[in-house]
Amino acid sequence: MVIANPPYNAWQLDENDNNKNRKYPEIDKKIRLTYSDDSTATLKNSLSDPYIKAIKWASDRIGESGIVCFVTNSGFVDGLACDGMRKHLAKDFDLIYILDLGGNVRKNPKLSGTTHNVFGIQLGVSINVFIRLPRSKDAVRKAKILYYAVTVDWRKEQKYQFLETKGSIAAVKWKRLTPDKKNNWLTSGNEEEFSSFPIIGEKHAGTEPVSLFNLFCRGTCTNNDPYVYDFRKEVLESRVRKMVESYSVELARWQKHGRGKNVEDVIHVDPLVLKWIRRTKRELERETEAEFDSALIRTAQYRPFCKQAFYFERLFNEDLYRLPTFFPTINSEKENRAIVLTDSGSEKPFMALMCRHIPDMHIVGGGASAQVFPFYSYSEDGKHKQDNITPKARTLFQIFYADDGITAADIFHYVYAVLHHPAYRTRFAENLKRDLPRIPFIGVAVGEKNASFYPLAAVETMQGDNKPGHNPKASAKLFHTFADAGKKLADLHVNYESAKEFPLKRQENKEAKLDWRVEAMKLSKDKASLFYNDFLTLTGIPPEVFGYKLGNRSALEWVIDQYRVTKDDQGNIVSDPNRMDDEQYIVRLIGQVITVSLETIKIVGGLPELKFGGG
Numbered sequence: 001m002v003i004a005n006p007p008y009n010a011w012q013l014d015e016n017d018n019n020k021n022r023k024y025p026e027i028d029k030k031i032r033l034t035y036s037d038d039s040t041a042t043l044k045n046s047l048s049d050p051y052i053k054a055i056k057w058a059s060d061r062i063g064e065s066g067i068v069c070f071v072t073n074s075g076f077v078d079g080l081a082c083d084g085m086r087k088h089l090a091k092d093f094d095l096i097y098i099l100d101l102g103g104n105v106r107k108n109p110k111l112s113g114t115t116h117n118v119f120g121i122q123l124g125v126s127i128n129v130f131i132r133l134p135r136s137k138d139a140v141r142k143a144k145i146l147y148y149a150v151t152v153d154w155r156k157e158q159k160y161q162f163l164e165t166k167g168s169i170a171a172v173k174w175k176r177l178t179p180d181k182k183n184n185w186l187t188s189g190n191e192e193e194f195s196s197f198p199i200i201g202e203k204h205a206g207t208e209p210v211s212l213f214n215l216f217c218r219g220t221c222t223n224n225d226p227y228v229y230d231f232r233k234e235v236l237e238s239r240v241r242k243m244v245e246s247y248s249v250e251l252a253r254w255q256k257h258g259r260g261k262n263v264e265d266v267i268h269v270d271p272l273v274l275k276w277i278r279r280t281k282r283e284l285e286r287e288t289e290a291e292f293d294s295a296l297i298r299t300a301q302y303r304p305f306c307k308q309a310f311y312f313e314r315l316f317n318e319d320l321y322r323l324p325t326f327f328p329t330i331n332s333e334k335e336n337r338a339i340v341l342t343d344s345g346s347e348k349p350f351m352a353l354m355c356r357h358i359p360d361m362h363i364v365g366g367g368a369s370a371q372v373f374p375f376y377s378y379s380e381d382g383k384h385k386q387d388n389i390t391p392k393a394r395t396l397f398q399i400f401y402a403d404d405g406i407t408a409a410d411i412f413h414y415v416y417a418v419l420h421h422p423a424y425r426t427r428f429a430e431n432l433k434r435d436l437p438r439i440p441f442i443g444v445a446v447g448e449k450n451a452s453f454y455p456l457a458a459v460e461t462m463q464g465d466n467k468p469g470h471n472p473k474a475s476a477k478l479f480h481t482f483a484d485a486g487k488k489l490a491d492l493h494v495n496y497e498s499a500k501e502f503p504l505k506r507q508e509n510k511e512a513k514l515d516w517r518v519e520a521m522k523l524s525k526d527k528a529s530l531f532y533n534d535f536l537t538l539t540g541i542p543p544e545v546f547g548y549k550l551g552n553r554s555a556l557e558w559v560i561d562q563y564r565v566t567k568d569d570q571g572n573i574v575s576d577p578n579r580m581d582d583e584q585y586i587v588r589l590i591g592q593v594i595t596v597s598l599e600t601i602k603i604v605g606g607l608p609e610l611k612f613g614g615g
Contacts, residue, residue, distance in 0.1 A: 002061055005071045006054035027053050030060070038084030040182065040204065041345065046081045049073065055085075055130075059092055065134040074100055074126035077147075080345030080434060083183040090143045090179060095131040097169055098185075100124070100149035101159055106347040106367040108152065118156050129169065145185060146174035184434065194431040196455030197438035198393065200415065201373060210456065212393045212415060212439060215377050217321035219340065219361035219370040220300070220310075223277045226568035228316055229302060231577045233309040237297055239573075240311045244292045246274040247284070247315075254284055272572050283315050290315055299333065301340070301355040303363060304550040305496055305593050306562040310358060326374040327358050329382035336385075337494060338374040339416055341437065345369075348551035350432040352419040354490040364551030371436065375412050400441045400459050401479050402472035413486030414479060415439050420489060420600075423610040442482060442610065443475035450611045451478050481608060488603050492596055501591030502598070504530075507537040516583040520564040523557075530560070532587060541594065548597040555597045559590060 031053065036044050046052075051072040058068040076082040077098055089096060103117030104124035114120045135141070150159055166172055177185045202211040222228050227243060230236035250267050258266035263281050274280075283290075293313070300310035314320055327333055333356050340359045341352040347367035363370045376385045389408035397414075398406050418424055418439055425432070440453035446469065454470060462468045492499070508514075512535040522531045527546060530538040546554040553561065563577040563586050579585045 001067045001069070002058040003069045004054060004058070007050035024053060024057075027057050031056050034088050035082070035085040038087050038183075039081055040083055041081040044081045046075060046079055047085070049075075052076060052082075052085065055089075055128075059089075059130070062132060064137075065132050067132075068128075068130040070128050072126060072128060074098075074102075074104070074124035077126060078184070078186045086179065086185055087183040089130065090145065090183070091141055092132070093130045093143045094133045094135075094141055095129075096143045096145045097127075097129040097131075097174065098145070098147045099127040099172065100147065101126060102150055102152055102154070103156075104347070111153070115155050116153070118159050120156070145177040145179070147177050147185070148172050148174050182434075191428055191431055193453065193455070194428050194435070194438055196457065197440040197453070198396070198456050199435075200437045200439055201371070203436065210390070210392050210396060212389060212411065213373045214388050214390050215322060215325070216371055216373045217323060217326075218319075218343070219359040219363055219372055220312075220320050220323055221318045221361045222316075223279075223318040224275050224316060226573040226575065227275050228311040228313075229300065229308045229575075231308055231575065231579075233297060236309045236311060237294065240297070240316075241292050243274045243316060244290045246270060247280065247290045250274075251284055251287065251289065255287060271570050277316075277318055279314070279318050280316060288315060295330075298327070298330065299357045301353075301357045301359045301363065303360070303365075303562050304353055304553075304558040305555055305589070305596070306558060307357060312358060322377075323358055323372070324380050325377050326372065328378045328380050332376070332378055332382050332385075333357055336374055336376045336378075337412075337490060338372045339412075339419070340370050340372050341419065342432075342551070343369040343371045344433070344435050346433065349549065350425060350429070351550045352416065353550055354416060354493045356494050364553075368551060373415075375409070396456070396459050397441070397479075399462060400443070400454070400470075400472070401476040403476045403479070406476075406479070409487075410480070410483040413490060414483040415486065416490055417482040417486030417607060418442070420486075420604050421607050421610065422604065441475075442478055442608075443470035443472075444478060445469060446471050451608050452611045478608060485603055485607055489600060492599055492603070496592055496596045497589070499592040499595045499599075501588055502542075502594035503540075504538040504591055504594070505540045507539055509535050509537075516587060517578050518563055518565070518586050521560045523560065530590065532590075536587070538587070538590065542598065544601060545594050545597045548600045555593050555600075556590070559586075559593050563589070 031047055035052070035056070036047055039047070051070070055068065055070060055072070055076070058070070062068060076085055077100065101118050102124055103111065103113065103121070105111050105113045105117070105122040107124070111117070113122045118125050132141070150162055154162075179185050198210045198212055199208050200211065201213040201216040202208045227239065230239065253268075254263065254266055263285050267276060267281075267284070269276060296311055296313045298310050298312045299307055302308040302310075312320070312324075326338060327336060337354055337356050338359065339352055340355055340363055342348055342350050342364065346369065348364050351364060353363070359370060359372055361369050374388050377388050378385045387408040389411050394406065394408055394411060397411055398404050419437060440455065441458060442451050443454045443458075444451055458469065515533055515535040518533060523529070524531070527543065528539060528541050530541060532538055541556070545556050548555050550558060565577070566575045567573065577586065
C-alpha cells in the first residue's frame with residue numbers, strides 16, 4: 001500500500017533560477033510510453049506534474065495487487081491531456097474512488113483559494129484511492145470508477161466537517177462513472193450531436209472526414225513576456241538590442257569555455273537584460289548567432305483590445321508555431337484576419353475573437369491557451385498566399401445550401417457568427433471544454449420556419465435522386481444572414497480603434513491638475529463609474545457592457561486590467577501603457593470598447609433563433 005500527498009505542480013516559474021524540477025528518466029519514459037502516447041491532446045505539459053509521476057510510480061510499485069491512496073491535484077479527473085492517463089488507470093486497477101474536494105480558483109473565479117480550498121491553493125484537490133485486486137496474470141482489468149464531488153461553493157471548514165463526519169469510503173454515496181470512447185470520466189453535459197458536425201480544424205491528420213480550416217496553431221508562447229513585449233516600440237527596441245548583445249557575449253563565453261558542459265553552469269544571468277528560457281538555452285548550445293532585426297518588431301494582439309509591440313523572433317520566444325506563415329510581414333496584417341479561440345482543456349469560458357495581428361497564446365490570461373485560425377496562410381517571405389478554408393469544406397457548404405456562389409470568406413464569417421451564437425455556446429458548453437469547435441450546417445426543415453443544426457451526414461442525403469430533409473433555398477438565405485453578421489462582428493472587433501466613442505460623462509476634479517496619465521483604473525462598486533485617475537472619473541457606463549465577455553472578463557474589464565503601469569515579477573522591468581504622442585488614447589479607447597461591446601451584443605442578439613436537432 002502506498003499513501004502520500006505528492007507535490008502538486010510541475011510548472012517551473014523561471015528558467016533563470018537554474019533550479020529545474022528534478023528529472024526521473026525511468027518514470028518519465030514510462031509516462032511517455034503510456035499516459036502520453038495514448039493521449040489525443042496536443043499540449044501534454046501537465047503530464048510532467050510530480051503528482052502524476054507519483055501516481056505512475058506507485059501504480060508500478062504495488063505490483064499485482066495493492067492500494068494507492070493519494071491526496072492530489074484533481075486535474076487528472078477531467079484534464080484534456082490526462083485522457084491517456086485515465087485510460088491506463090481504468091485498465092490498471094479494479095476499483096477507483098475519487099472524492100473531489102473542488103477549490104479550483106482558475107476554473108471558478110468566484111471562489112477564493114484561501115477560503116474554499118482545503119489547502120488554500122488555486123488548484124482543485126481530490127482524495128484518490130486506486131485498488132488492484134489479486135488476479136491471474138492473464139486476467140483483464142476494467143476498473144469500477146466511483147466518484148463524489150462536494151458542493152462547489154463550500155468553504156474549507158464545511159469540507160473538513162464533511163470529511164470528519166463521513167470518516168470512511170463506506171459512508172459516501174458514490175456515483176459510478178462510465179467513461180466514453182475518448183476516455184472522459186465526467187461526461188455530464190456532453191452532447192453526442194456535437195461529434196456529427198464538421199470540425200473547425202483537425203489536430204491529428206486523417207482522423208476526420210472533413211475540417212473547415214487547413215492550418216491552425218496556438219498563439220505565440222513567449223515564456224518571456226516582459227522582455228519581448230512592450231507598449232512602446234522604441235522602448236522594446238532598446239531592450240531587445242541589449243538582449244541580443246548580452247546573448248552574443250554569453251555565446252562567445254560558451255564557445256570558449258562551455259562546449260561539453262552544462263549550459264547552466266556557464267551562462268551569466270542578468271535579469272535586467274535577458275531571461276534564459278528553454279529555447280534560448282537550446283539555441284546557445286547549438287551556437288546559434290543572434291542579430292537585431294528591426295523588421296521583427298511587430299504588433300501583437302496581447303490581450304483582448306490590447307495591442308503591444310512584440311519582437312517576433314524564434315530565438316527569444318519559446319515557440320512561434322505556424323504564426324510566421326500566418327503573419328509573415330507587416331503587409332499581411334493589412335489583409336489577413338484570424339479567429340482566435342480558447343483551446344480545448346481551457347480553464348476559462350469559451351470565447352472567440354477576430355484579430356489581424358500576431359495573437360498571444362494566453363490572450364485571455366493564464367489557464368487558457370488559444371488556437372489561431374487564419375483566413376490566409378502564406379509562404380514565410382509573404383509573397384504567396386492561399387485561402388485557408390479547405391476546398392472540401394467549401395464544396396460541402398455549396399452542396400448543402402445549393403449555392404455555388406458561397407465563398408471561402410462567406411464560410412469564414414459564418415463560422416465566426418456561429419461561435420458567438422448563445423444557443424450554440426450553451427448547448428455545447430461541455431463539449432467546447434474538451435474539443436475544438438465543430439461547426440454545424442444551420443438550415444430550415446421543409447415546411448418549417450425555425451432554424452436548426454444539421455450534421456455533416458445531411459449532405460449525403462442530397463446525393464442522387466434523394467430529397468434533402470431541409471429547404472436549401474431558405475437555408476441558404478439563413479447561411480448568408482449568419483455570414484453577414486459574422487462579417488459585421490469581424491469588422492467591429494478588428495477595427496475597434498476606429499469605433500465611435502460612447503458618450504460617457506466626464507467628472508473632473510477641480511483640485512487636481514489636468515492629467516490623462518493612467519496608473520491603475522478602477523470601477524466603482526456598482527460598475528457605473530470608472531475612476532480613471534485623480535483628475536478624471538468617467539460615469540454613465542451602461543450595465544449591458546459587462547455582458548460581452550472574453551474568458552472571465554468583459555471587454556471593458558480587459559482594458560482596465562491591461563492599461564495600467566506594472567512591473568515584472570522581479571520588479572525590474574516597467575510596463576507603461578501611456579502614450580506620449582497621444583495622451584488621450586486610453587480614455588478614448590474606453591469609450592470605443594464600450595461601443596464595440598454594445599454593438600456586439602446587438603449583433604449577436606439579432607442572430608436567428610435556433611432549435612436543436614435536424615437532418
